[in-house]
Amino acid sequence: MSRSPLVQAWRAELKRHFFILTAVSLTGFAIGELELAWLLLFVSYAVSNFYQLLRLTKWLAKDHSSNKSPPPESFGLWGGIFDGIYRLQKQERRASAYLETIVNKAQESSAALEMAVIMIDRKNNLDWWNQASESLLGLRYPQDRGQPVTNLIRAPRFGEYFSSNNYDEPLKLNAPGDSGRVLEFQIALFGESERLMIARDITRLHRLELMRKDFVGNVSHELGTPITVIKGYLETIMENIQDLDDKWRKPIKQMHQQSYRIENIVKDLLLLSSLETKTRPRPQDSFSLLQLLSEILNDTQQIFAKKSHDFRLDCNEKLQFLGENGELYSAISNLITNAAKYTPAGGTIMVSAKNSEAGLEIMIRDNGIGIESQHLPRLTERFYRVDVSRSSETGGTGLGLAIVKHIVGRHDGELNIESEAGKGSRFICHFPSIRVKLEAPNAASMEPPAPATTA
Numbered sequence: 354m355s356r357s358p359l360v361q362a363w364r365a366e367l368k369r370h371f372f373i374l375t376a377v378s379l380t381g382f383a384i385g386e387l388e389l390a391w392l393l394l395f396v397s398y399a400v401s402n403f404y405q406l407l408r409l410t411k412w413l414a415k416d417h418s419s420n421k422s423p424p425p426e427s428f429g430l431w432g433g434i435f436d437g438i439y440r441l442q443k444q445e446r447r448a449s450a451y452l453e454t455i456v457n458k459a460q461e462s463s464a465a466l467e468m469a470v471i472m473i474d475r476k477n478n479l480d481w482w483n484q485a486s487e488s489l490l491g492l493r494y495p496q497d498r499g500q501p502v503t504n505l506i507r508a509p510r511f512g513e514y515f516s517s518n519n520y521d522e523p524l525k526l527n528a529p530g531d532s533g534r535v536l537e538f539q540i541a542l543f544g545e546s547e548r549l550m551i552a553r554d555i556t557r558l559h560r561l562e563l564m565r566k567d568f569v570g571n572v573s574h575e576l577g578t579p580i581t582v583i584k585g586y587l588e589t590i591m592e593n594i595q596d597l598d599d600k601w602r603k604p605i606k607q608m609h610q611q612s613y614r615i616e617n618i619v620k621d622l623l624l625l626s627s628l629e630t631k632t633r634p635r636p637q638d639s640f641s642l643l644q645l646l647s648e649i650l651n652d653t654q655q656i657f658a659k660k661s662h663d664f665r666l667d668c669n670e671k672l673q674f675l676g677e678n679g680e681l682y683s684a685i686s687n688l689i690t691n692a693a694k695y696t697p698a699g700g701t702i703m704v705s706a707k708n709s710e711a712g713l714e715i716m717i718r719d720n721g722i723g724i725e726s727q728h729l730p731r732l733t734e735r736f737y738r739v740d741v742s743r744s745s746e747t748g749g750t751g752l753g754l755a756i757v758k759h760i761v762g763r764h765d766g767e768l769n770i771e772s773e774a775g776k777g778s779r780f781i782c783h784f785p786s787i788r789v790k791l792e793a794p795n796a797a798s799m800e801p802p803a804p805a806t807t808a
Contacts, residue, residue: 366430405431413438468553475546477501477515489536489552491529502550505529511538518542525555535559570626573619580619584612621752624683625735628759639673639790642706642715649686650704653693660698667705671791674713674784676764684760687753688717688780696721696777708791713784724772732770733758757782764788 374394381390408425412435415422424435469486473479478499479492486492490506497505503512506529514524520540528534537555540548587609594602643666650664674681685704692702696719703718724732728739736751754768757780761768765785772778 363430369429409435409438468551471502471550471552473502473548473550475544477503477548479505480547486552489528489534489554514538515540525559528554566626569622573622573626576615576619577623580612580616584609584616587612618752621756625752625756625759628680628756628763638678639675639792640678641670642672642674642789643668643670645674645678645682646685646704646706646715649682649689653686653689656690657693660693660696660700662693662696662699663701665701665703667703667707669706669708669791672706672708672713673790673792675788675790680760680763684757684782685715685717687757688782691753692717692719692721692778692780695719708789710786711783712786713789715782715784717780718777720777723774723776723778724770725774726772729770729772733768 377390377394378387381387384390405427408427409431412422412425424439426432427435466483467485469483469489471479471482471486471490471492478501479497481498482492482494487494492505503515508526508529511524511526514520520542524538526536526538528536533556534554535556536552539551541551542548587605590597590605591609594605597605646666646668650666654662654664689702689704696702700720703716705714705716705718707714707716724739728737731737732739733754735755738751758768761782761784765788767783769781769783770778771781
């Protein structure tokens, strides 16, 4: 069995020391000075090791950044130590050169980027940045290195965003010293509380988004009047449809139905435009969540009375929601209406509101036809349809879930959708704790909803 070089070196060193000790002992015994011989041997051994340590210390004190400092010549264990340290130094130099190459490539590639890349240390001070950071943020090297990032980007919103440690969503902000330029900031944590910040110029995208919002709002507003006129004339014709030839009755009925659909699309577009431009509602005004959900369920049950759905409601009567009553009504009503549309007659629709330390969860669950998994990621896109024919039959605009997502987001919440084809769907609205409080119900909110079942 082969032995490692270290074990072999130790064996050889022990043999050498044994032979030396034996020879010195025999010599001392022969001359009658055994103790003196041993003393001289140990002193020589100590001096020899001290000398080797001195050589090692001097060698280690030299510059080892290159191969110009070879190890001292030696033998035995000390020779192995010198050679081992030298090999480790060469390995370290190779690793350092490799890492330096990677760093240089990273710096060269980041220098070619048009976005700002900034490294921030654990003390929130600037550590490194690329060239684009100087043009986008006005950073100067080396004057700004080691400076707190919040001293150089002084916008209050940036300070709040940076100190929040919640970087799930990017921050859009005017560039420092240039209000005409819009930047998007994204931050990622790494290492020991260090941060990598990326800022990119989205001025063009921001302007295009404003143009889109203005276009949608203006077109929707301008379409309102002609649609109202067309709808009015069609309603007049419908009142006297018996006077028309048979061949015109079906087209007129279809035109009348589609006029309502176009009107609903325009209303939804106007609502979306309004939601995108209005400021986010602050959690100041509160209202009874039970009363709101009961009203929505009662209205929905009346609309879909022919389907005889089993509506159920589970909500603490003390729950108060802090936000915009009308907006939340629109969002939850949209979800419950969708559940009623796509749940067969006699199906069950369960609405629940649960409050916990994590926040408020409003869930609408049904046992309807469900949605296939490939459609779930795109359900909240404008005009996205799972089935075009199904939407035409139900009169949907394709904007309902986009409106719901906007309203939930404006109340600091998040919309999650879970569904399985043939087994039903769950629409869950998560809201933070700042949007809910517990309060003793008043007389109006204590009245139970008549049609719905309160669990």
